[in-house]
Amino acid sequence: MKVSTRGEYALRALIVLGHRPNTVMPIAEIAEKTLVPVNYLEQILLQLKNLGYVKSKRGIRGGYKLRKSPEQIVIGEVIRQLEGPLAPMGCVSVTAYDPCPLEEGCLLKPLWTLIRDTVAHLLEQTTLDDLLSERIPNVKKKAGIK
Known part of the structure; x- marks a missing residue:
């Protein structure tokens, strides 16, 4: 098994969001903290959203936050998906x-x-x-x- 950059970046994003699980974070802030280009991160976050790990909020105060608590997110499940x-x-x-x-x-x-x-x-x-x-x-x- 080899984890691709997509998998690693997804885990990085979950970690960043997990530090403030109840806060909507702008994608630019997540990108800055994960060192992932915004365009690529958008694709990854959309996939994480479709899998039910994060949710998004539109608008000027929009961004992403965890949908599940950090205790409910099993790394093996994320990697497999x-x-x-x-x-x-x-x-x-x-x-x-x-x-x-x-x-x-x-x-x-x-x-x-x-x-x-x-x-x-x-x-x-x-x-x-x-x-x-x-x-x-x-x-x-x-x-x-x-």
């Missing part, structure tokens, strides 16, 4: 399985499965609130990672 499957290879994907002619008896498949499971588990244990509170050590503990 923006990027697709978390699996490093199609033969171990839960949501987009792609068979391989060498799959039976493949000695790599257990490794790809472990990577998929570890990444998915960690991302599904992490909320926007965890990131905002800098609680990654607690997330690692919940995920059973030392």
Whole structure:
């Protein structure tokens, strides 16, 4: 799994909005804080809006704010919706399985499965609130990672 710039920028925008979850922020302010060009950020925020993570307000005092609380926004869910499957290879994907002619008896498949499971588990244990509170050590503990 590789997170694209779109995925990273979306998470950056959610973090910025999460610092002031009840405040409508102008897109220019979000762009300045995330270092994302306004035109690209508009596309990303529209996608986040369509997915139900943010809502927009039009007008002179318009902008974006979170639709869900930071505790309700699971990073794994966001990444899957923006990027697709978390699996490093199609033969171990839960949501987009792609068979391989060498799959039976493949000695790599257990490794790809472990990577998929570890990444998915960690991302599904992490909320926007965890990131905002800098609680990654607690997330690692919940995920059973030392």
